[in-house]
Amino acid sequence: MAIIEIKNLTYTYPGATKPSINDVSLKVDKGEFVLITGPSGCGKTSLCRCFNGLVPHFYQGELKGEVTVAGIDTLKHHTYEMAKHVGLVFQNPENQLFALSIEKDVAFGLENNGVNREVMRKKVDWALHQTGIYDLRERSPHEISGGQQQRVAIAAVLAMEPEIIVLDEPTSFLDPLSAAKIFEVIYKLNKESGITVILVEHRLDLTAKYTNHLIVMDEGKICFEGDPRQILSTEETRLMGVGIPKATLLFQMLKKEGFDLSGKTPLSSDELADELLEAFKQ
Amino acid sequence: MIEAQNVRFSYPNKVEALKSVSLTINDGEFVAIMGQNGAGKSTFVKHFNGLLKPSQGTVRVDGVETTKTSVATLARNVGFVFQNPDHQLFSETVEDEISFALKNFGFEQEVIKKRIDWALNLLSLTQYRKTSPFLLSGGERKRVALASVLAWDPQTLILDEPTIGQDHEQKEKLRQFIMQMQTQKKTVVIVTHDVEFVAECNPRVVLMKEGKIVADGVGKEILTDPALLELSSIVLPQIAQLFTKLSPLGFPKDVIDIYEAKEIILKAKESRRQE
Numbered sequence: 001m002a003i004i005e006i007k008n009l010t011y012t013y014p015g016a017t018k019p020s021i022n023d024v025s026l027k028v029d030k031g032e033f034v035l036i037t038g039p040s041g042c043g044k045t046s047l048c049r050c051f052n053g054l055v056p057h058f059y060q061g062e063l064k065g066e067v068t069v070a071g072i073d074t075l076k077h078h079t080y081e082m083a084k085h086v087g088l089v090f091q092n093p094e095n096q097l098f099a100l101s102i103e104k105d106v107a108f109g110l111e112n113n114g115v116n117r118e119v120m121r122k123k124v125d126w127a128l129h130q131t132g133i134y135d136l137r138e139r140s141p142h143e144i145s146g147g148q149q150q151r152v153a154i155a156a157v158l159a160m161e162p163e164i165i166v167l168d169e170p171t172s173f174l175d176p177l178s179a180a181k182i183f184e185v186i187y188k189l190n191k192e193s194g195i196t197v198i199l200v201e202h203r204l205d206l207t208a209k210y211t212n213h214l215i216v217m218d219e220g221k222i223c224f225e226g227d228p229r230q231i232l233s234t235e236e237t238r239l240m241g242v243g244i245p246k247a248t249l250l251f252q253m254l255k256k257e258g259f260d261l262s263g264k265t266p267l268s269s270d271e272l273a274d275e276l277l278e279a280f281k282q
Numbered sequence: 283m284i285e286a287q288n289v290r291f292s293y294p295n296k297v298e299a300l301k302s303v304s305l306t307i308n309d310g311e312f313v314a315i316m317g318q319n320g321a322g323k324s325t326f327v328k329h330f331n332g333l334l335k336p337s338q339g340t341v342r343v344d345g346v347e348t349t350k351t352s353v354a355t356l357a358r359n360v361g362f363v364f365q366n367p368d369h370q371l372f373s374e375t376v377e378d379e380i381s382f383a384l385k386n387f388g389f390e391q392e393v394i395k396k397r398i399d400w401a402l403n404l405l406s407l408t409q410y411r412k413t414s415p416f417l418l419s420g421g422e423r424k425r426v427a428l429a430s431v432l433a434w435d436p437q438t439l440i441l442d443e444p445t446i447g448q449d450h451e452q453k454e455k456l457r458q459f460i461m462q463m464q465t466q467k468k469t470v471v472i473v474t475h476d477v478e479f480v481a482e483c484n485p486r487v488v489l490m491k492e493g494k495i496v497a498d499g500v501g502k503e504i505l506t507d508p509a510l511l512e513l514s515s516i517v518l519p520q521i522a523q524l525f526t527k528l529s530p531l532g533f534p535k536d537v538i539d540i541y542e543a544k545e546i547i548l549k550a551k552e553s554r555r556q557e
Contacts (some may be wrong), residue, residue, distance in 0.1 A: 013417065039449040040421025091420045091447070092368065143295070146365055147319035169420070172446045173365065175318040175475045177515040202449055205478060205520050241451030246478070246520035246540055253544050259551055269520045273527030276547065280531050280554065 003164060003196050004028040004051065009065035011046060011055055020046040022220035024065075030163075031194045033187065033210050035228070037201060038217035039241045044200045045091060047217070048168045051198065052086040053079040070163055084113065087157030089167040091200075093149035097141040102133060102152050105141050109160045127159035130185050132178070146173035154182060158189070164196045165189075176206075183207060205245040208232070208267040216242060229265040247272040283309055284330050284438065284469070288339035291325060299325040301493040302339065309437075310467040312460060314480045314501065317490035318515030323473045324365060326490065327440050330471065331360040343438075358387060361436035365443045365473075367427040371415045376407055379415055380430045387434055401429040404459065406452070421447030432459075438469040445476045457483055481505055481519035481538040489514045506536040 004026065011021040020043050028034055036044050049055040053074040056063045067074045070085035087109075090096045099105035106127055110120045128134040131151040136144060141152050150173050157165055165186070171179035187210050190197045201207045208214070208228045216224040216231060218240055224231045231237055232248050247266045254261065261279055266272040284307040291300040299322045307313055315323045328334040329341045332348040341348045343356060364370045373379035380401055384394045402408045405425040410418060415426045424447050431439070445453050453476075460470050460483065474480060480487065480501055487504040489497040491514050497504055504510060506522045518526065525537045531550065537543050 016417065040425075040447055040452065041419040045419055092366065094366070094368070145319050145324075169447060173319075173443070173475075175515040176477055176517040177512070178319060179475075180517060202447070203478075241449040243450035243453075243478075247524060250521070250524070250540055250543055250547075253540070254547060257544070257548055259548060269523035269527065273524050276524075276528060277530065280550070 001030055002027045003030040003032075003070055004198075005066075005068045006050070007066040009050065009063070009067060011050070011061060011063045011065075013046075013059060013061045016061070018220075020220055021050070024220070024222055026215070026222065026225075028196060028198070028213070030196055031190070032213050033190045033197045033199070034213045034215060035199050035201060035204070035207055035211040036215045036217060037204060037242055038223075040202075042217040043220040044217055045168055046220075048088060048166050048198070048200060050074065051164065051166050052082040052088050053077065054088070083109065083160070083162075085162055086164045086166060087160050087162040089150075089153050089157050089165070089170045091168045091172070093146065093153040093173075096153050096156070097149060100140060101138050102141050102144075102155075103128070103137040105152055106137075106156045106159050109156060113160075123159045123161070127155040130158055131155040131182065147171075147175065147178065150174055151178075151182070158185075161193075162195070164198065166198045168200045169202070170199070180206060183210065202243050204228075204232070204243055205247075205268070208245055208248075216240065228267060232267070233265045251275075283307065283342075283344055284471075285342040286326075286329065286336075286339070287341075289326070289329060289336040289341060290338040291322075291329070291334060292337050293325075299493055300336075303490075303493070303495055304339075305488065305495060305498070307469060307471060309469055310464055312464055312470045312483065312485040313472070313488060314483070314485045315471065315473045315488045315490060316475065316477075316480065316514065316516055317496075321490040321514070322493040323490050324442055327442065327471060327473055328362075330438070330440055331362045332356045333362070357383075357436075358434070359436055360438045360440060361431035361434065362440045363427050363431050363442060363444065365446070367415075367420075367423040370427045370430075371423060374414055375412050376402070376415055376418075376426050376429075377411045379426055380433050383430060383434050389434075397433045397435075401433040404432065404455070405429045406455075419447070421449070421452070424448065425452065428456075436468075439463065439471070441470070441472045443474055443476075444472055445474060445479045453479055453482075475516070477505065477516060477519045481521065484538065489516075502536055502538055505538050 006026040009021055009024045010019050012019040050067050057079050097105050107124045128137055131154050133151045171182050189195045214228040214231050232244050247269045251266050261275045263275040286305045289300050289303045292298045317323055332353045335349050380398050381394055415423055463470055484501040487501045505519055519538050521543050522538050525533055525535050
């Protein structure tokens, strides 16, 4: 069942000369882990802003088409009504944090929804633990590093346990090991609780393995959509500046030189290593 | 040349961010400073243009102690691009943003125009000349911040997380630009978590942890040392991960370059075929 359905969406920011989203149609099923990538400025962030109604309610501008999220027409319902269903983690955490302590920031959404105190305590602590910032909970979100701020923004969304989590380059300030851990947490939530995940990322080497629904955007349009193994094997994606995982690239280079591993296109070093070890066994 | 000697630094909240750090960076060097969040990387490089002054110890830039000069004077030679572009951008148009420093440094009108055109072109921003930086995407704003510093052509460039939000094509351009700076004997210092970018550039790598330098050496050596990287919350680059897994085949472990990887694998295949 589609939890997100977008039909012929075209959107132009106020004062912009051309649309940021250009005739996009998209269906996401409940429980999917969707990965969106594409060159910077291609419309990824603008599309994320449609999922909870920030576009057009906050950003204004001109919108044509239909956006239905969790059965709700986002054009007719305001962002605060969407917040129970969709959690959005912004690219820049500073745009999202405001409370005097990290704990209060994480609790804010739950407070607004009138969740009782004991339940709130549990949910906040759980989210703080998942993102590894429990020990920082009494600090101000403005005196911690950019990477730590990103964890707070993610925790605030996790605590709400929304049906859909939208993450716009959520770990760009984090060190690689911390980023990998956060992706694991999100993947686990997706697998175990069935939360639908929409992730915007350039670093496919870290994230391609989590998805079977990859979307590549360029100039406001969706130009590839489907199985990442298939999409990343096409020459065109490389030309568009998509950061193809090195393992995938090396697999193709070997194939061109006549060393065809004949297995499936690898998305990670582990997968390529297995294929190579197998090939050298013979 | 940048010389840091026994630099200690504490923030007003008494947190000691740097615990006696010493490092010398020569002209024309390309250095990547890596390490986990909160290791003191950004704090350290902010000493290189005098934005922060050491609580103890000294930092000299081209022989001049940073405590004995102003940030404004240092800025002419040391360009600094912040991690978060929103800490840096303030003008109404991209063009104004780039021309701001050039005007302040007293460049002539004609030179300013040329430099703006050059920087816009280099960073694929020409179409946004008259656009407000705040209407641009995160990745584009980062490039405006870069353009505004590159435009005045400083001798030393400090880039805090320059690859954030950049697609593969932009990263490749940045890599080529840095290589070009090196041929002009210019110094580039980047703070980054982007192991793949570092693996592609293979610069000198300085690893920091809890306010100290824990390793300093060639990228290829440091990025293929799993124990050292884990200590700094960094993962092996993909090619190094692959070759660690392939060690039962007798392959070397210190490989980070994809072309070198291809050659080794093809050669191994060829020699097995002959056996």
